[in-house]
Amino acid sequence: AQSVTQPDIHITVSEGASLELRCNYSYGATPYLFWYVQSPGQGLQLLLKYFSGDTLVQGIKGFEAEFKRSQSSFNLRKPSVHWSDAAEYFCVDKTSGLGGTSYGKLTFGQGTILTVHP
Amino acid sequence: EAGVVQSPRYKIIEKKQPVAFWCNPISGHNTLYWYLQNLGQGPELLIRYENEEAVDDSQLPKDRFSAERLKGVDSTLKIQPAELGDSAVYLCASSLYSGQGVTGELFFGEGSRLTVL
Numbered sequence: 001a002q003s004v005t006q007p008d009i010h011i012t013v014s015e016g017a018s019l020e021l022r023c024n025y026s027y028g029a030t031p032y033l034f035w036y037v038q039s040p041g042q043g044l045q046l047l048l049k050y051f052s053g054d055t056l057v058q059g060i061k062g063f064e065a066e067f068k069r070s071q072s073s074f075n076l077r078k079p080s081v082h083w084s085d086a087a088e089y090f091c092v093d094k095t096s097g098l099g100g101t102s103y104g105k106l107t108f109g110q111g112t113i114l115t116v117h118p
Numbered sequence: 119e120a121g122v123v124q125s126p127r128y129k130i131i132e133k134k135q136p137v138a139f140w141c142n143p144i145s146g147h148n149t150l151y152w153y154l155q156n157l158g159q160g161p162e163l164l165i166r167y168e169n170e171e172a173v174d175d176s177q178l179p180k181d182r183f184s185a186e187r188l189k190g191v192d193s194t195l196k197i198q199p200a201e202l203g204d205s206a207v208y209l210c211a212s213s214l215y216s217g218q219g220v221t222g223e224l225f226f227g228e229g230s231r232l233t234v235l
Binding site: 004034036041042043044045046049090105106108109110111 | 121122151158159160161162163166174209211223224225226227228229
C-alpha cells in the first residue's frame, strides 16, 4: 500500500528565513505527488504537483519542490518565508495506473505545522 | 468559477443523533470524494464516486455511515447514530476523471466540522 511520511510534525522558522519541509513516499512505479496547504479554517489548497518530466517543480506562493526518485523524497522549499505561510502542509501521493478501485486514491502524510516568528 | 461547496460548516449534536453533510462539487467534475480529517492528522478517504457510482467505499463504516450521489452531482454523507469518536472535519473534494485510469488534481471544500457531545 502507498504511504507518505512527513518526519517533522512541527517546524518553526523566522520570517524571511528559508524553509524545507520533508516528505518521503513509499516506492511506486509512477508516483504522482502533491503538496497541499491548509490554513486554519480553510480548505486544502494545492501548492504544486509532480507527474513526470522536470524533477524541480514550481508552485504558487513562491514554493518549489524537488522529486528525487533515488531518495523517494519530494521535499517542499521556499527561499524566504512570509508570516502568511503559517499553516499546515500535507504531502500527498496519488495511486496511479490503470484500473482497479484504488487508482486515483490520495494518500496523505500526517502533515507538518509551520509556525512563522516575526 | 465556484469551488467545492459544503454545508453546514459547523455542526454540534448529541451522541446517538443523526447528522448529514452536503457537498456540491465543481461543475463538470465527475469524481467526488468524502474525506475524514481527525485533529492533527491528514485526511483519510471515506468514499469515492465516479458520477453516481461509488467505486471505492472500502473505508466507509457502513454500520452507521451512508452516502449518496444522486444524478452524479451533489452528494450527501450521513451518520446515524453519531458517536463521540465521529467528531472530526468531513471534507468533500472533486476532480475530473480522464477515463484512462488517471484522475486530475483534487479541489477541496472548506469542510464540515462535527462536534458530538
